[in-house]
Amino acid sequence: MLPEAWKSPTRYNSHHPQQALILAMSSYSAFSRLMLACALALLTRVALAEDGPIGYVKTHAGAAFVVSAGKSMEAVPGLALRQGDVLRTGDDGRLGLILLDNTVMSLGPNAEMVIDEYLFEPGNEQLGLGVRLLRGTMQFISGVIAKLRPEAVKVKTATGTIGVRGTRFLVDAGN
């Protein structure tokens, strides 16, 4: 039932990870391979921070779309979201999503929302969430970003701004 990777005691038996490094450094070619791997990992990380998903669609009904980099896609569960995405629902539409910091948002019918800003790197103290509800209704349940830095979370409408202090609320932006 359990996969082998889970059952095996460990692939890494040492109390001291530096032993692994010393092993790797014992031959020059192994060392350069390691450096290359590190550089690649770093590059991937930077790329992820810029282009990686910031969350995923979780629920949908009726007409619900995500416009990402000018391309419109049906908002099916599992669809990855990115900073700058526009979310739209039609007359009979609704849509729910969860961002990587566990912020939960859902839209009612005839709604349009833009995710203007999303920064979630607690290790580097990079935190920020800015969304704009252009029309329709939404529910917002705050996540880790609001817990760590409440003033970095803003929900805007055409005429007003909601500052979040760790909480759940509903917004009607009218039509």
Next chain:
Amino acid sequence: MVLARTLRLVAIALPVVLTACAPKSWVVLLPDEDGRTGRIIVSGEEGQTEVAEAGVAASLDTPKPETFKVTPYRIEQTFGGALAAQPKPPAVFTLYFESGGARLTAESEALLPAVLAESAARDGADISIVGHTDTTGDPADNKALGMLRATLVRDALVAAGLRLDRISTESHGEGNLLVKTPDDTQEPYNRRVEVVVR
């Protein structure tokens, strides 16, 4: 007689009050899932107001936000769709490790099927895996060890059939202790991987 007249007056006055209190754009505070209520600070062009009570709303289309109470009926009428679309809240699992290496405790190993079941029960599930260590040893080594622990859990989940592209893995090393301890302290509760299924 007097009562009837009062009621009539209220009946006439009520629609006026409701109209005055019916902005086109507004926000209403709800209690959190755990029953507590947070706060919001609502700003217009000329002023701001704080709302800290569930069921209290504030206008978003007046220069200075005005607060008013709303009934559960009106909340349901206005926000039924948005509320119905709310996804299941994220589920958190904490898996603990034996000292030093990346070997799960027996109890935590037994939790794997629950993580898989939670993921299977959700449409479009994604998973965050964060590895942590206690303060034994060097912080840089612990960062690597936390990653090793997170990777072990990820590999197990992928081997059981979960999609690799919806799993994110990272390490906080000894930087995010569950139990605060001095440096170089063995602490079983800090040797953990946190798995969030969304």
